[in-house]
Amino acid sequence: MDADPGELTEADLHWLRQAIELSRRCTPSATAYSVGALVVGADGAVVADGWSRRDDPHEHAEESALARAAGDPRLATATIYSSLEPCSTRASRPRTCTELILATGLRRVVFAWREPEIFVDCDGAERLRAAGATVIEVPSLAPLVRKVNAHLLDRGH
Numbered sequence: 001m002d003a004d005p006g007e008l009t010e011a012d013l014h015w016l017r018q019a020i021e022l023s024r025r026c027t028p029s030a031t032a033y034s035v036g037a038l039v040v041g042a043d044g045a046v047v048a049d050g051w052s053r054r055d056d057p058h059e060h061a062e063e064s065a066l067a068r069a070a071g072d073p074r075l076a077t078a079t080i081y082s083s084l085e086p087c088s089t090r091a092s093r094p095r096t097c098t099e100l101i102l103a104t105g106l107r108r109v110v111f112a113w114r115e116p117e118i119f120v121d122c123d124g125a126e127r128l129r130a131a132g133a134t135v136i137e138v139p140s141l142a143p144l145v146r147k148v149n150a151h152l153l154d155r156g157h
Helices: 010-023 061-069 073-077 097-104 124-130 139-148
Strands: 036-040 046-051 079-084 108-113 134-137
Touching (some): 010 061, 010 108
Parallel strands (some): 108 134
Antiparallel strands (some): 036 046
């Protein structure tokens, strides 16, 4: 019997922690979060990874990982793990991470920290759910993500 896609597993916790570790590779920015993302196939193999500002100062983590996974047949049954809720509003690119995730066919998203209203009012989790994706928030890991982004939180926001 297949596992319930809405159930949080030990593997989910492992991969989400790995995404948080990737966020530590980000060059800190005063205007953007440091985020890590992993696309993991149903077979448990990493399809692609990404982090904010990896190749471009405006690149988001999910965007980076999805670009590296483009065309991979495993995407339809994969899970994307992101340290931060996928964005639903974006000034630097024509498509949000929420839109990019849905365009790939990915239908399972696991993230640690709901995006705070420092830059925009994000509702990525709600938009993903409304489009039929399974979305799992893991707030117990959010303190790790807040620590990586302390440079933004300590500015009085």
